[in-house]
Amino acid sequence: MSALAKNYNRRKIAFKKGKGSFLYSTNGKKYLDFVQGIAVNSLGHSNPHLIKAINKQSKKVWHVSNAFLIPEGEKLSSRLAKKTFASAIIFQNSGAEATEAAIKVARRYFYSVGKPKKNRIICIKNSFHGRTIAAINASGSKKMIEGFGPKVPGFDHFEFGNLKSLKKKITNNTAAVLIETLLGEGGIKVHSKIFLKNLRKICNKKNILLILDEVQCGIGRSGKFFAFEHAKIKPDIVPIAKGIGGGFPIGAVLMTKKVASAMIPGTHGSTLGGNPLAMSVGNAVLDMIFKKGFLQNVQKISSYFNSELIKIKNDYPKLIKEVRGTGLLIGLQLFKEQAKFIKKLEDNKLLTIRAAENVVRILPPLNVKKSEINLAINIIRKVCKNLM
CATH class of the missing domain: 3.40.640.10 (Type I PLP-dependent aspartate aminotransferase-like (Major domain))
Structure with a gap:
């Protein structure tokens, strides 16, 4: 029995390890973590x-x-x-x-x-x-x-x-x-x-x-x-x-x-x-x-991610109201409350988190790979399709 106070509405997942952009749950599932401790793990999990x-x-x-x-x-x-x-x-x-x-x-x-x-x-x-x-x-x-x-x-x-x-x-x-x-x-x-x-x-x-x-x-x-x-x-x-x-x-x-x-x-x-x-x-x-090219790469990969998310928004205009943010601080504003959308992403092994105004907050590590961005894009598109 946990003695932790109930001041957090915790999801029913626990993790045994993390590596880069991924978290591994205690029941053996692998998640693409685009919460990263709410923008804390800037260089991903277990950075060498x-x-x-x-x-x-x-x-x-x-x-x-x-x-x-x-x-x-x-x-x-x-x-x-x-x-x-x-x-x-x-x-x-x-x-x-x-x-x-x-x-x-x-x-x-x-x-x-x-x-x-x-x-x-x-x-x-x-x-x-x-x-x-x-x-x-x-x-x-x-x-x-x-x-x-x-x-x-x-x-x-x-x-x-x-x-x-x-x-x-x-x-x-x-x-x-x-x-x-x-x-x-x-x-x-x-x-x-x-x-x-x-x-x-x-x-x-x-x-x-x-x-x-x-x-x-x-x-x-x-x-x-x-x-x-x-x-x-x-x-x-x-x-x-x-x-x-x-x-x-x-x-x-x-x-x-x-x-x-x-x-x-x-x-x-x-x-x-x-x-x-x-x-x-x-x-x-x-x-x-401060390594040469690091921030330029953040700009490059975030621009790509943003353009792909706008494509999804345009394909599902009744679901996604707006793509917000700068760099790798990204939000998908939905027309409806975002809890169901976030849960569907989680069911498909992509972790995101809420923000105000029906926004799904997306926070990859700054050294995220393009292949991981593509994985997230595919999951988001799949969830949008299933919710329509």
Whole structure:
């Protein structure tokens, strides 16, 4: 008898091993895994390079605390800073922690420059930034907040893609705008490049920090290291997690030099964040993603996958409403509730997961093979045919 709490609606499958894009169940079935831990296993299951890094570091030292220097973390932070907008990084253990840290950083910055009342955060209504108290209040979702009152003050909300709605929420006390660059849980919704460019301009004009949550869409999943690179803008703060650990718990908040100046000793911390074992895995992930041609291949194979999915949509226009996403963060929006479709895919040995707005979320590993994409395409087409 399991003593696990019932806060998850778990599927009745357990797995004994995984290899690359595939999972093998305890009852001997092989599944093409296009969930990958919900965009966590960026390099697939049991990646040899990550295994080597874990084995090597595990024989040295696992944890020492941030009371001491951690060379592996210094290396990872330097590599991230060199390749991105950031000048400073604080390591965490998860996306929710990274989001909480991002909120703290934004508020602390304005406190440090003598504007303590400039502390409100504007977010998208019905978005997703994690399940901690601040994160669920940032989401603006009544369903997520229900039962976890009182409501945490300091958050305002606007409608997705609506700059007029956003502008109405801005006051002299607005510290930051916090949005996912590409909404994941919210239905694989892509902001236009024009929206993101104009958002950056508004933040500049109003002296507001721009926080872009790249927990799910970052670390190569969009075809670029960060999804905001497609719009050619630079944020002030970026929380990351999921893909940077390749399956190992790592989170981080990246920030500009200006903003980081407020984070003096004692302003934030994490007991386990940035431990040597996690940092070694993070460095191993970057070894792969920073390889020449890696991200270009993500763009190439995702373009192929997207074009094939559009063909299926056109063949089944009464079933599939829209193909959404960027790179290998993909959504099939259905006209009807998606649970039956996801179950049929699972019955045919393809694992996917839901998102809001009747979306079937499809998240292959970034190093997925074309043959595996073709297998998924054939299964999706078969399920569409059987459901019509």
